[in-house]
Amino acid sequence: MGVVQRLLLLLMFLALLVECLAYVMSKWGGYSSYPIYHIYTVVEYVFLMQIFSQTVTSRIFSRILRFSVPLFGLFALLNIVLWQPLNEPNTNATILTSIIMVIVAVSWFFLTLNEMRYSRIEKSSAFWICVGVLIYFSSSIVLFGFGNRLIEIELVDSISVWVIHILFNMIHYLCFNIALWMDPE
């Protein structure tokens, strides 16, 4: 298992932990899980940027990804302080994450095509990570773009949206699982 796959496994474990914690907090504690997602968004960003920077050969691109981490952290902090406090959904940070992740994933595809690094691209773990990221975060741009509006709508009326979101999330983690079994980077 390579470095990338270890980071991915850790990220998936953290995601599981966060989901369990959020569930427990809301079901048994009656607390809002929004604060956890404020923190998790940043943690997820850090992990994904680290994973992507390990898979690209372009040093400039790798440096840009690493440099964006503290900038994103700063933005997330400003978002909490100025626009969306901990008890509100962090749609701003989530949309920004989604847009950046889509750009990074598409850039990875473009760079990899130019480099001709793989004989079969679908056998690389990085490919499946990008597929999962692209599928989930592209739909998240739409979802969280209307996130604040969706909160105002009754869950019964917006259930189809959340079902699709869950489906894409499942595909997202399914792709990550496939990435764990592919050739290490």
Next chain:
Amino acid sequence: MDGSGVAGEVNAIVIGMIGMFFLTLIIILFVVVYQRKLLKQERKHKAAEEAHQLELLQATIESQEVERDRIGRELHDGVGVMLSTTLMYLDHWKEEDEEGKARASKRVDELLHETIDSVRRVSANLRPVVLETLGLAEAIGDLTTTVANASGLNISFRSVYDHRLSQPHELNIYRVVQELLTNALRHAEATKITLEMTASADRFFLKYEDNGKGISKDQLGQKGLGLKNIESRVNALNGKLKLSNPSEGGLLITIDI
């Protein structure tokens, strides 16, 4: 809130999400298909390059065998015959009278001198002495003079040789020039040949031009043994070879190392 308005908003979000999903699928599919296509092209190009290198190697080996064959025949038919004749005279030496011995002595002397000249010619062809002692510019100058005198061609040679190359490099370039001149004599039907050579610390440039019949596109694609030899030697020197037919006719070859 208007129910149909809410449903419309929800539907718009759903359509948006599904639309993004299909767009993503298209991108992923494009990447996989395009990558396969690029890989196929690269493999094809690599195979062609390997086939070409093999061709050059075979040409080099064939050329070496031809050269060895020629040297072998020259030694056998020239040196071998003369030494055998000398031995024959020496074998019958005791049987001859004084006059006969004098004639035989003179003949043996002539034969030995011819043998020495023949060996020197073969040796000079294998490793030109001028190249080793005076350098590339003088050796090529000497070669062009010899060829011009023997063939009647008008051959001009200009050089700016400020930076002497290593011996193996000089020998390779000398062989290239030999091959160029041989090709010109055999195939070009030229009356005038121009050679220019410049060498500095970081660049060597050789230009060959003649006023012969040039080279056709077919001949460029299916190069003869001589051109393949030249290409092989230039590749070994990490150089670039360019062949073209100038507008005024003839053939222009440039070698840039």
